[in-house]
Amino acid sequence: MEKIRIRVNGNEVEVSPDKTVLQVLKELGIHVPVLCHYEPLMPQGSCRICVIEDRGVLKTACTTPVEPNMDIKTDTPSVINSRKLVLKLLFSERNHYCMYCEVTGECELQDLGYEFGLDHFEFPTYERRFPVDNSHDFIMIDHNRCVLCRRCVRACSEIAGHYVLGEMERGIDTMIIADMNLPLGSSSCVSCGLCAQVCPTGTIIDKRASYLGRELQSDIIYSNCDLCPVGCGLEIYKKKGANFIIKIYGDWNSDVSYGVLCKVGRFLSLYDNKERVKGIRLKDEFGYRRIHEDDLLSLIKSKLNNAIAYVDGSLFNEELELIRELFKDKVYSIYPTESPIPTNINLKDLDNGSFFVVIGVDLNREYGTVGSFVKRNVIGKKAKLMVVDKGFNSLAKIADYVFNIKDLGLALDILKKEKEIIVIYKSLSKDEGKILESLSNARFLHLPLETNTVGLQKLRIKHDKVSAENVFIFGRNLEGIRDLPIENSFTLIFTPYENNQLYKGDVIVGVNDGFEREGTFYNLEGKKLRKEKVLKPAYDVIDLKTFLSYVLGKTEKVS
């Protein structure tokens, strides 16, 4: 595109015309303070902190596109005075006294106050008392701190696609509301928590992260979530010098989730209080007793003949490869791993979709990030949505078509007429698969059962029920061993969590999990993603990868 010439603070510059003034100034290295503006969201220009002067007129830099012959000035007295006045008014509306606010120290309003040297409130304040909404499990909204920037409203709709937050009333009476002014806890909020991430002040707060520490006191670790096969990008704030995580943000630079997270990735992984398997237990005639790691090693070596291994999809590639090496082709998956129709679409391409078909999965409850991608296109960009399910599906209320899975044949008539459709499904019967495969205009996204199901596929580990003299079981989710023919086998179970199926094990070994573990896995698109180790295990557990490579004689010592 042809460049245009403008003047910035007296200097001639050439800029591309498809940019806003704010973007241009940022590229030129000129600092412009912002409050309502947040890079991934659509600019709105409501706070007027970012005003600049163009040929004598004050304009908001974030919403004004550059045009030829502009004469931009960023530091004239009228610009500075206007910004300062706006800031003084913002501080006087509602309660912006920092001392008892949760975010003091990393508040964008406070930073602006320091930047402009505000040392007192010029206008009277503390006149009105606004409600505090503490009804939600993970998030608290203190309306007294709100500056009405609408970042939360925009994030909830444009990015997360949930369209829960909105506003009511006007001017000074404006309130941020959920649904039709319901308490957040009883609204249709799906707890993705993006609003708390983008809030510039202490209005929307992550309850668990409150008072745990500031950004300055954290090590920031970029990782991928391994709790479902989407593998969203995480920005993990770990307290410096301590063994706990303050909070998890969505990573805007992730090429999987582009900043979106769901309830599981942002909150549930930190609220985890499942009982852990600790130490190594061996069953004898008196019940279980703890044994030493060396005894386990010699026991394993004696049991490797005539042995098979069962794995689940929670294992990382490195662990699977070692298991593969140890048991050769006698490795089986506890759960089905096949994709009835192979995935041939990236998550990013969902944003170009015009017709979505969601089969047998409630995207508000699982695979939340995929849900966000679908919802923001269906509600925000008027893409069509067809929901096909057996029973209740909360996506049905925004769907254009709702079918029972039995009537898939009828739905086909509608689908055939569309130019291009995107089919998102979790599991399909053979017949259903055949019906859908006949669609020539369809692209498919399979939502696998487990995190590394695609990794299992790549290693050609198949779901099967085989019995053997010695059975090794590795995995996080062991509900599936209920049906395995292992009654007469000597069974060794390596798992992080206690489970009512564990009594079947002759040896039970506690392994690390969650943020204690590192490794790579393939997400549903087939991208190789990495989970970083963030915490030291707080329990007496072994690291499966280290342990297996020791069994294989690859490393010297078990740490």
Next chain:
Amino acid sequence: MGKIKVASIWCEGCSGCHMSFLDMDERLVELINKGLEINATPITDLKVPDEDTDVGIIEGAVATNHHEEEVKMMRERCKFIVALGDCAVFGGIPTMRNYFSKEELLERGYITTESTVEGKIPTSEEIGKHLPKTKAVNEVIKVDFYIPGCPPSADAIYYVLREVLEGRVPKLEGELLKYE
């Protein structure tokens, strides 16, 4: 470089700002050597500043009619008024009571407190009466300089007094300007 007479009062606050003042430690001696004269303060336990006081420092918000009188007296007797600390500057933590009625406030403070057995709201005429609203000092009198912070750092107080002693107008910036 002449002598500068300084007085201070303590209204609705926790005395933390005066602690910060004392926290200047040996720099206080340096300031006195440079010509700082400490007049009526809670530290010297003199109640009424001299009429020709140069700098009047006010800690705490204005919560009762007594505070109002004291603050006005400071304005009359001091040439230059400094609001010291968040309570004096913004109203601070004492303004939390503005969200409740006076009756609720007194009942909570003197009767329903968990540690109180048989409480009684004091009624003596000698005690100050609460104003309808707790205010920052600048809502009652004209304030010439603000040092926010809870408490403001000894560095900030030292910087301001030194600048005044050396005849310059202080300007708080960077680490010296904090709201908490």
